[in-house]
Amino acid sequence: MSCNHHPDDSTLLSYGAGSLPDALAMVVACHIAACSHCRGKIADAEQIGLGLMEQEPVQSMSERSREWMLAMLDEPCEESMPEPQLAVGDDSDGDIPAPLQPLIGQWFSELHWRTMAPGMKQFILPASQGKLRLLKIAPGTFMPSHGHSGSELTLVLKGSYSDELGRFSAGDVADVDPDMNHQPVADTHEGCICLIATDGPLRFKGLVPRLLQPFFQL
């Protein structure tokens, strides 16, 4: 993967702080699997969080918490603790990025894609904050021109597309300023698969996309 376009620093800051809506956080997770540049910045954001935590006035724990803690140390570990399980850059099978594999499996070809419009298919992923989807665009297809009312992060997973901001290939992230309208077009013969997270509805210019919007949960 090339990684010529990265998430905005403000996005990496929020990711490190744990404040990015999870749909957007997933896009960042898939990007940093291949981008050490952004991993370094996230480490800095975590350091800042830690520094902020350490300069807080401490709040003492209630009286018996120490005792309870000691008692718990002997208990057998009954459930697995939340722990990041996936190693970055781990060469697992499949063309789906490792962070997504526990959710949807290994291969794009095995997903039940839903057709949204000629040349456009999508697969919606569960997210508690924001919307997360995979979008497959056939070569030469234009997306309807749209703006945003919130943040939008797009990671190219296969192929490439171009829009007013430039050309985006596999590994690249578009961290689009919401005030900007753009119209991506898949520009290679193999078509393009993107992972797209939004945390506010898209704003389409054309009438038909606006009417169709509710049906496709855009």
Added chain:
Amino acid sequence: MVHLRLVETSMEFKPDQAAQKQDFRQVLVDLAKSRDKKLFMQLYDYFAPRLKSFLVRKGANEELAEELVQETLLSVWRKTSSYDPAKATASTWIFRIARNLWIDRLRKEKPDMLSPLNSYPEVGYTPSMAACDAGRLKDALDALPQQQAQLVYKVYYEGKSHREIAEDMDMPIGSVKSGLRLAFDKLRVRIGGEP
């Protein structure tokens, strides 16, 4: 280095701020082998009150904060063997566990959703090993224009997204992002991040 050694061997050594904030990295490594509860409780006594205040600032009530502190430190106790001192300082490692548990808790009511296990994979980077100097960071924060400081506050303490901040502060998302970008740049320089 020489100075440190002098402090360590000084007969009149009094525990001060620096001594209190000892090298917990070594403590974690030792714990993995010795399973010494007394040693663990030293770690507990240092981190529990700090984690609690961090979680309360994030919006947890007193009870939930304490519950998550216990959960975080229990998890530290159980996972010491997977701690790699070459990859993270003890505080960074513990901070990550607490942050992920907090995000996980926020999502508990929404089953079948993404979890931080998915969106926070263990990344193999080596962060700057220089301990973050709280004094320098505070100076850097104090030196930020008020609006940028407020943006940073909302991200770290209120856990707000860019869109929520834009609504709160009645400004365009683009301005929220550029303000955070500028603040991040200045803070990173202070904590020794690469430009």
